[in-house]
Amino acid sequence: xxxxxxxxxxxxxxxxxxxxxxxxxxxxxxxxxxxxxxxxxxxxxxxxxxxxxxxxxxxxxxxxxxxxxxxxxxxxxxxxxxxxxxxxxxxxxxxxxxxxxxxxxxxxxxxxxxxxxxxxxxxxxxxxxxxxxxxxxxxxxxxxxxxxxxxxxxxxxxxxxxxxxxxxxxxxxxxxxxxxxxxxxxxxxxxxxxxxxxxxxxxxxxxxxxxxxxxxxxxxxxxxxxxxxxxxxxxxxxxxxxxxxxxxxxxxxxxxxxxxxxxxxxxxxxxxxxxxxxxxxxxxxxxxxxxxxxxxxxxxxxxxxxxxxxxxxxxxxxxxxxxxxxxxxxxxxxxxxxxxxxxxxxxxxxxxxxxxxxxxxxxxxxxxxxxxxxxxxxxxxxxxxxxxxxxxxxxxxxxxxxxxxxxxxxxxxxxxxxxxxxxxxxxxxxxxxxxxxxxxxxxxxxxxxxxxxxxxxxxxxxxxxxxxxxxxxxxxxxxxxxxxxxxxxxxxxxxxxxxxxxxxxxxxxxxxxxxxxxxxxxxxxxxxxxxxxxxxxxxxxxxxxxxxxxxxxxxxxxxxxxxxxxxxxxxxxxxxxxxxxxxxxxxxxxxxxxxxxxxxxxxxxxxxxxxxxxxxxxxxxxxxxxxxxxxxxxxxxxxxxxxxxxxxxxxxxxxxxxxxxxxxxxx
Amino acid sequence: xxxxxxxxxxxxxxxxxxxxxxxxxxxxxxxxxxxxxxxxxxxxxxxxxxxxxxxxxxxxxxxxxxxxxxxxxxxxxxxxxxxxxxxxxxxxxxxxxxxxx
Numbered sequence: 001x002x003x004x005x006x007x008x009x010x011x012x013x014x015x016x017x018x019x020x021x022x023x024x025x026x027x028x029x030x031x032x033x034x035x036x037x038x039x040x041x042x043x044x045x046x047x048x049x050x051x052x053x054x055x056x057x058x059x060x061x062x063x064x065x066x067x068x069x070x071x072x073x074x075x076x077x078x079x080x081x082x083x084x085x086x087x088x089x090x091x092x093x094x095x096x097x098x099x100x101x102x103x104x105x106x107x108x109x110x111x112x113x114x115x116x117x118x119x120x121x122x123x124x125x126x127x128x129x130x131x132x133x134x135x136x137x138x139x140x141x142x143x144x145x146x147x148x149x150x151x152x153x154x155x156x157x158x159x160x161x162x163x164x165x166x167x168x169x170x171x172x173x174x175x176x177x178x179x180x181x182x183x184x185x186x187x188x189x190x191x192x193x194x195x196x197x198x199x200x201x202x203x204x205x206x207x208x209x210x211x212x213x214x215x216x217x218x219x220x221x222x223x224x225x226x227x228x229x230x231x232x233x234x235x236x237x238x239x240x241x242x243x244x245x246x247x248x249x250x251x252x253x254x255x256x257x258x259x260x261x262x263x264x265x266x267x268x269x270x271x272x273x274x275x276x277x278x279x280x281x282x283x284x285x286x287x288x289x290x291x292x293x294x295x296x297x298x299x300x301x302x303x304x305x306x307x308x309x310x311x312x313x314x315x316x317x318x319x320x321x322x323x324x325x326x327x328x329x330x331x332x333x334x335x336x337x338x339x340x341x342x343x344x345x346x347x348x349x350x351x352x353x354x355x356x357x358x359x360x361x362x363x364x365x366x367x368x369x370x371x372x373x374x375x376x377x378x379x380x381x382x383x384x385x386x387x388x389x390x391x392x393x394x395x396x397x398x399x400x401x402x403x404x405x406x407x408x409x410x411x412x413x414x415x416x417x418x419x420x421x422x423x424x425x426x427x428x429x430x431x432x433x434x435x436x437x438x439x440x441x442x443x444x445x446x447x448x449x450x451x452x453x454x455x456x457x458x459x460x461x462x463x464x465x466x467x468x469x470x471x472x473x474x475x476x477x478x479x480x481x482x483x484x485x486x487x488x489x490x491x492x493x494x495x496x497x498x499x500x501x502x503x504x505x506x507x508x509x510x511x512x513x514x515x516x517x518x519x520x521x522x523x524x525x526x527x528x529x530x531x532x533x534x535x536x537x538x539x540x541x542x543x544x545x546x547x548x549x550x551x552x553x554x555x556x557x558x559x560x561x562x563x564x565x566x567x568x569x570x571x572x573x574x575x576x577x578x579x580x581x582x583x584x585x586x587x588x589x590x591x592x593x594x595x596x597x598x599x600x601x602x603x604x605x606x607x608x609x610x611x612x613x614x615x616x617x618x619x620x621x622x623x624x625x626x627x628x629x630x631x632x633x634x635x636x637x638x639x640x641x642x643x644x645x646x647x648x649x650x651x652x653x654x655x656x657x658x659x660x661x662x663x664x665x666x667x
Numbered sequence: 668x669x670x671x672x673x674x675x676x677x678x679x680x681x682x683x684x685x686x687x688x689x690x691x692x693x694x695x696x697x698x699x700x701x702x703x704x705x706x707x708x709x710x711x712x713x714x715x716x717x718x719x720x721x722x723x724x725x726x727x728x729x730x731x732x733x734x735x736x737x738x739x740x741x742x743x744x745x746x747x748x749x750x751x752x753x754x755x756x757x758x759x760x761x762x763x764x765x766x767x768x
Contacts (some may be wrong), residue, residue, distance in 0.1 A: 076727075645761075
């Protein structure tokens, strides 16, 4: 790989969206509208082209040599100093380096490729919005931050990207700042992100402070490749993070997962994601389906050397992932807001990815990320077409019968729904079945986890086809639904392209010359993620595949029976098992639980301080200071001439006198 | 590199002295501000020179803090100048002397 070429391309990938953001933000809408329209999506697509060239360049290498580090600039470099000076204390540096390897390039492809399509879609969706340029500025900022997060080869810049992503997400969720609900949702998302940031930063500190090199010395490094190379148990007793009996590395794993859970909307930090649907629909597609929420999956896949040393932490990751997947799938079955259904679906699918990276099936998790980005962005954008056509109506009870008036959107949504449910030959089928079966061989508890995973799939195909039937089939419920019309081409073309992707990307993972369903994709990621430690036998995998597929189809058939043929009453569950229905409808009461346990005590505490301490203590303190100052000022005010230069002169003369006295004493 | 250190320190001292002179003799608040910035940056130069000389980080970190303080100071100061200008006053530090006794 030519280093200069890679450097230039990486700079282009990162620099274009940054430039787009700066231009759009600094001109504050003074640019002609046509320029904004070209600039916003253009920079992202340019970035995508550069990423594709990087991919081609990467594929031209031998598999083992894929991966290079590019240093943009040196920063805080303490290791070099002139000979004869004082001894350099450590080899610390915080160079701005990016890592171009298969994992990073995969993320970059999704961020710029899918992100680019969503930008194009936004041209149509946001066309009438007064904040047109502000929207593209934020979107470009998001792309920049996300690229920085996945490309960085340095803990510090990774954390910077991580936090910038949180900010961009806040700005975009609260984009319609006139709506109190949107502002509250943005704030909630940001606060949750910051809780996660604390975990990530503490984890990074612990790595920095405790990592030892092969000679037993503390490394004090923030370079990711150095960290990963030294994290395992080596020949030396004090190597890596081992000397504290594994407790430390487990703690680090849990802290990093706290950050990942906040980004990826996993329990217990999941409540922000459904609320984030207050943002514009392209934002939901870009941030809350395709890219940002998968940053947690990326983080765990990237830090897998640490999780391989910390089985307990990895187990917690897997358990939280599968638990969140099941919980979100149950909630998704009863929601009526079309975007919220898809949001809970996202939470559930990301739970599966987190489960996969928790049990060590890293490439299966990343493959699920890749297909999910395609079909979930598709579902959101198709839902956006519907919402746009119905003048911002999001309730599926007010839709119905749209398949005749929005044929192309319906077709695209159907492809997305089939891919999401894991119907054979669509993208989701390949990734989900691989994900679930690759976990099968990894331990005694895993068959049970597989059962939970399959139930998640059944629920998934049920709730998404519930949306299909209620929104697109049947009779129009309102006059707006009856007069809806197809979206304009600029919104339709990205949707159709994504539908094409959702239908075919699954085939990327097929080795056409052997039985194993898993090869091409994991072989691509193998230099970074390694090969899975264990895998089930072909027979068990095939059996799991057949059972899983049949059951997913069963979920689809159930939705058809309930909402299509209406042979089963939709209110069967709410009549027979009202507690389960309420649990699902009220989203497992997490918002209420947090309200009672966290929000109200905090507010009560603040109120108590205001009542008790404020008048008796702080007010008196302030009054006392005021009186003291008044008294003193009466004495001192004669010094005030009002001329600035007098004060400066007095100040400098005193400083000079002080320095002279100090010099005399030292001499 | 080491042989340049006296030069840097001399430059720093000269910048500081020029800045101090500017603060005392100029009447336009904007120019006074620029003079203050000159003094702050003279200080930064000295800090970084010594940091480089002793191969320690403290001076560099302190310089970053000085930059942050300078930025905040400009924010407040420019806001004051704008407020004075909006009230229709002439921008002259000698005119702004209501605070005297």
